[in-house]
Amino acid sequence: MISALRQDKKQYDKGVTGSVNWPRYSDMASLKSPSPVQCIEVISNINKNHKEITLEDSSTNSTVSLLSSTRLHTLNLRKLVIWWTPLTNDCIQYLCTLLTINKTIQELNIKHHSISDRGVNNICQALEHNSTLTSLDLYHNPLITSISGQALSHLLLNNSSLVKLDLKETSLSTESILLILQSLMDNKKITELTLDKRHKETCINTYPNYHLIQDRVDWWPR
Template sequence: MYISIILWFILGVRGRVKWYSDRVSLKSPSPVQCNEVISNINNNHKVIELEDSSTNSTVSLLSSTKLHALNLRRLEIWSTPLTNDCIQYLCMLLTNNKTIQELEISFHSISDRGVTNICQALERNSTLTSLDLYCNPLITSTSGQALSHLLLNNSSLVKLNLMKTSLSTESILFILQSIMDNKKVRRLRLDKRHKETCINTYPNYHLIQDRVDWL
């Protein structure tokens, strides 16, 4: 017990890492724990879940080039404010890894600058099919143009969740126009507060209504 306490102080081990047959889950991990995950993760682990992580720990995880070659399918980041360095490494991962199909960044984890950079990285990505940005109130209308461009230029995205953000109704209208042009997108989730204005304002709404969820 005393040895564990000493290690806790020396190594800064405060979080937990859980290993499953097909994924690894990290909650409040230390940089040491993140480095251990990088050492032990293999192609059997299709999903990485990262929750409540510090900047140093997030950088320790995302900066590893080992992730670029892994057969990952899904990356989930929750309650982890992503700094510019974190976003830079995440964009490199999205550019180099050719197997990630689903990306979730939710619960106060990303702001406009991060969204803009990720959208640029994904414009030429042909692997990602689902992008979930749920519950990020720091995503504002500043991100609207980047999201619209992403939808116009990306050829693989099928699902996009923009619920619980601070996007304006005007930005949502531009995004609706983008999925009108991009038939690949089959499911767009938006806040219900925009619904009435969008339905009454966007003349082609009836052509895309089956692809939009207002929640």
């Protein structure tokens, strides 16, 4: 708590004022540029009636303050949204632990410059034996490159619960996309795979089994 208070003072001195919103008649908690203390307060006040947490524009210390709490492991969370929040290795490790222990999270959105290849690789490993998550949204993360192609393909070959995977506005190469498309032949659970349209023509002309999976691929923008 002392370190959190020190971080709060630094943010205050810089003129950064975070906010926590508990929408009335809603089951979510929304944090925007929160201080570490605000994150600790959210952990103290959240209960099993809350199904969604949204974290926006958060500092590393604040993100760690939230994700490191073991209280999240026992909540009935259904959805976790993280955006405009660069996730460090520590943040990713706490998130992976949460995904491994919590058996209720169904949707994970990590969007807008929040994750890179190393984070994707760790999360894919954590999700290989996860049987709860049905939707993974990695939209608008340009630091996801071809390095993540193998991990994402391996995830689709081993995960049995994912239904939706969003990879639009990333820096995945066309070769990586082809590898991921091939995984759909073995993974029949995925019903919606969203990809950047710039890969479409090459994938259609290169992958001979594309016609067998085309109904499950969504090219963006439409």
